[in-house]
Amino acid sequence: MPPTLTTTSGMTRRMFLRAATLTGAGLALGACATPGGGTATLTFHQSKPEVIGYFGELLAAYQQEHPGLRVRHDSTSNLSAGFVRSSPPDVGCLNYNFEVARFVERGVLSDLSDLPEADRVNPALHPLVELTASFAGRTSVLPYSLMAAAVLYNREIFDAHGLTPPTTWTEMVEVCETLAAAGVTPVYGTYRDTWTIGQGLFDYCVGGMVDVDAFFRQLRRQGADVGPDSPVSFQKDFREPVERMLALARYSNPDAASRGYGDGNLAFARGEAAMYLQGPWALTEIAKTDPDLPIGAFPLPVTDDPGDRKVRVNIDLALWIPEASPRQEEARALVQHLMRPDVIDAYNEFANGFGTTTDAPDVAHPTLRDLQAYYDDAAFYLGASQLVPQAIPIHNYAQALVTGSDPDDVLRTLDADWARLAFRS
Amino acid sequence: MSLAPVTVVPADRRDAPTTGTPRRPDRRSRANVPLTVVLALCTLTVLVPLYVTVSMAFKTTSQSVDGNAFSLPSPPSGSGVVEAWLLTSFPRGFAVSVLVTVLTVVGTIVLSSLAAYAISRNWDRRFFRWSFFYLLGAMFLPFPVLALSQVKLTGMVGLDNPFGVAVLHVMFQLSFSTLLYTAFLRSLPEELEESARLDGATTWQVFTRLVFPLLAPMSATVGIFAFLASWNDFMMPSLITSAPELQTLPVLQSIFQTQFSNNYNVAFASYLMSMAPAIVVYLFTQRWVMAGVTQGAIK
Numbered sequence: 001m002p003p004t005l006t007t008t009s010g011m012t013r014r015m016f017l018r019a020a021t022l023t024g025a026g027l028a029l030g031a032c033a034t035p036g037g038g039t040a041t042l043t044f045h046q047s048k049p050e051v052i053g054y055f056g057e058l059l060a061a062y063q064q065e066h067p068g069l070r071v072r073h074d075s076t077s078n079l080s081a082g083f084v085r086s087s088p089p090d091v092g093c094l095n096y097n098f099e100v101a102r103f104v105e106r107g108v109l110s111d112l113s114d115l116p117e118a119d120r121v122n123p124a125l126h127p128l129v130e131l132t133a134s135f136a137g138r139t140s141v142l143p144y145s146l147m148a149a150a151v152l153y154n155r156e157i158f159d160a161h162g163l164t165p166p167t168t169w170t171e172m173v174e175v176c177e178t179l180a181a182a183g184v185t186p187v188y189g190t191y192r193d194t195w196t197i198g199q200g201l202f203d204y205c206v207g208g209m210v211d212v213d214a215f216f217r218q219l220r221r222q223g224a225d226v227g228p229d230s231p232v233s234f235q236k237d238f239r240e241p242v243e244r245m246l247a248l249a250r251y252s253n254p255d256a257a258s259r260g261y262g263d264g265n266l267a268f269a270r271g272e273a274a275m276y277l278q279g280p281w282a283l284t285e286i287a288k289t290d291p292d293l294p295i296g297a298f299p300l301p302v303t304d305d306p307g308d309r310k311v312r313v314n315i316d317l318a319l320w321i322p323e324a325s326p327r328q329e330e331a332r333a334l335v336q337h338l339m340r341p342d343v344i345d346a347y348n349e350f351a352n353g354f355g356t357t358t359d360a361p362d363v364a365h366p367t368l369r370d371l372q373a374y375y376d377d378a379a380f381y382l383g384a385s386q387l388v389p390q391a392i393p394i395h396n397y398a399q400a401l402v403t404g405s406d407p408d409d410v411l412r413t414l415d416a417d418w419a420r421l422a423f424r425s
Numbered sequence: 426m427s428l429a430p431v432t433v434v435p436a437d438r439r440d441a442p443t444t445g446t447p448r449r450p451d452r453r454s455r456a457n458v459p460l461t462v463v464l465a466l467c468t469l470t471v472l473v474p475l476y477v478t479v480s481m482a483f484k485t486t487s488q489s490v491d492g493n494a495f496s497l498p499s500p501p502s503g504s505g506v507v508e509a510w511l512l513t514s515f516p517r518g519f520a521v522s523v524l525v526t527v528l529t530v531v532g533t534i535v536l537s538s539l540a541a542y543a544i545s546r547n548w549d550r551r552f553f554r555w556s557f558f559y560l561l562g563a564m565f566l567p568f569p570v571l572a573l574s575q576v577k578l579t580g581m582v583g584l585d586n587p588f589g590v591a592v593l594h595v596m597f598q599l600s601f602s603t604l605l606y607t608a609f610l611r612s613l614p615e616e617l618e619e620s621a622r623l624d625g626a627t628t629w630q631v632f633t634r635l636v637f638p639l640l641a642p643m644s645a646t647v648g649i650f651a652f653l654a655s656w657n658d659f660m661m662p663s664l665i666t667s668a669p670e671l672q673t674l675p676v677l678q679s680i681f682q683t684q685f686s687n688n689y690n691v692a693f694a695s696y697l698m699s700m701a702p703a704i705v706v707y708l709f710t711q712r713w714v715m716a717g718v719t720q721g722a723i724k
Binding site for chain 1: 576577579580667669670676687688
């Protein structure tokens with residue numbers, strides 16, 4: 001080794017410098033590689049996995065109609081990072097939940113109220129949008145697709161035992177008793193996945209009995225003053241629904257505590273239970289095992305007044321345009337295109353969603369047709385579990401309830417959590 | 426990395442049973458059977474998930490949700506692989522992941538070996554000692570703490586792309602790698618370098634011709650650590666890279682994880698495709714990893 005050492009001294013240093021230059025050039029090139037230049041590029045953020053392919057085709061067709069425009073379909077980027085970097089997507093089409101609510105409340109989404117499409121949105125949905133998040137004087141989002149969740153039931157099992165969907169709580173208990181006496185599991189519980197209890201048993205029982213909208217509006221007005229003496233509180237208003245929830249939970253499969261969402265879909269598809277408290281998203285999962293299973297749906301009756309029956313809804317997709325987007329014109333044109341009746345209706349038919357516009361046709365899926373009447377009458381509510389900020393582990397509390405915790409304790413904790421959070425913020 | 430304590434019998438003693446007293450092989454086999462059983466059980470923790478991944482990847486959608494993870498695919502289906510391939514634009518994602526990883530591995534090895542050499546040979550000077558502590562200090566700064574400022578800074582200087590991710594990966598690997606190299610360099614006899622200098626070598630030549638080749642086992646270890654950290658990283662590319670078409674595989678795969686749908690066959694097909702390179706690299710380089718680790722541990 002030593003004899004060759006002296007010969008290449010200049011060479012190696014030059015090589016090192018060259019390598020350093022190349023690295024630098026690479027970095028500079030990388031910096032230039034960021035989009036921009038000739039054709040206008042529009043970023044469309046949509047990350048609902050089931051419909052990524054659908055929107056991909058939709059955007060490809062739109063691109064062909066608009067030469068000189070490139071629409072980039074983004075389903076993986078981090079939204080917060082995009083806003084921090086001042087390069088958010090130009091159009092967003094996302095689930096309207098607390099993540100998007102943050103952006104709405106900080107006023108970084110532009111006002112869409114002057115678009116003619118904004119007037120076509122079903123006015124019954126405005127309270128839902130506002131309850132989740134709002135920014136004074138702005139229409140920050142346009143609802144695009146609505147999901148309605150209720151009790152799914154196996155029509156074959158109901159027919160075999162001569163049962164019809166119950167309309168009152170007493171009838172509901174009777175149905176469960178009949179099924180249990182016949183050796184059929186009335187309700188399939190999947191308590192291992194906490195969210196299934198939160199959106200199912202908990203939300204249905206609360207929504208069927210309490211005016212969720214009024215409750216949360218009053219709760220927010222009260223601020224940190226939440227307790228047994230305040231006008232509304234969880235321990236007062238949710239006490240009765242929680243009792244009904246626990247009464248219904250007794251009709252679940254004995255191994256519910258160890259079953260997850262996937263197990264529930266499988267068991268229900270195989271006819272191992274008569275009822276399943278899930279939304280339309282479970283229908284596609286059930287169809288993977290048995291595409292021909294006749295499934296019906298009915299809103300859970302929690303009181304003895306049939307007029308109290310309501311379905312649980314959530315805004316599955318909503319369109320928005322960030323103020324920071326440099327291509328407002330193109331972004332608005334794309335939003336208008338997506339809101340065109342043929343485009344939005346075709347999407348909702350594909351995705352088992354309810355139309356959000358006044359001119360939308362009835363839902364197409366045979367199971368969901370059972371719920372159309374409730375949607376038309378605006379007999380719906382937002383899930384209570386969705387209106388509690390994520391800092392409060394509401395789904396875990398719901399799980400504690402069905403696995404045997406004292407309801408009063410849990411609801412008192414919930415009040416205390418809410419008060420603490422309101423005090424902090 | 427599972428470095429189980431395997432008892433190695435030195436070669437000269439392997440013949441002992443034939444020549445030694447009859448009691449000795451008994452004692453040894455008694456000592457080894459439980460250990461072998463334990464190790465065999467330990468391998469299951471790796472082999473079982475691997476088996477599930479492979480079999481799941483080739484199931485049909487309806488079979489993948491039937492609640493029986495251990496069943497063999499029947500009928501075997503390539504639809505999961507095809508869908509995963511299309512949904513993640515696999516070739517592009519793979520290329521970006523490889524680019525980021527290669528830049529990270531090369532950058533980490535080059536920079537930290539240079540830094541370690543400078544530090545260990547100038548240990549008596551305060552500047553170098555303190556710069557070592559400064560580099561080590563970075564070990565106590567996890568990325569999530571710096572995420573917000575990093576996102577802003579990379580966005581401002583146009584590094585919100587895979588190059589920026591690679592630069593940050595190198596930076597976060599630097600402290601641990603320099604620590605490994607510095608410890609290893611201390612065990613190299615300085616006389617070797619002195620002899621090279623007597624033959625007229627410059628510092629640069631001593632490093633490239635003598636020290637760096639001697640560092641090879643440790644470079645392998647550092648390289649493997651850098652490879653794993655970079656290839657498997659989710660958070661940094663997801664926050665730093667702004668263009669969705671330049672995203673790495675782990676981030677592209679995040680679309681398979683949702684609470685409402687279970688597409689196990691597609692997800693596992695995708696996991697299998699991205700796992701394969703890591704396994705292959707490990708298979709070919711584990712000899713050097715082991716060598717590097719033991720060389721660092723036993724002087």
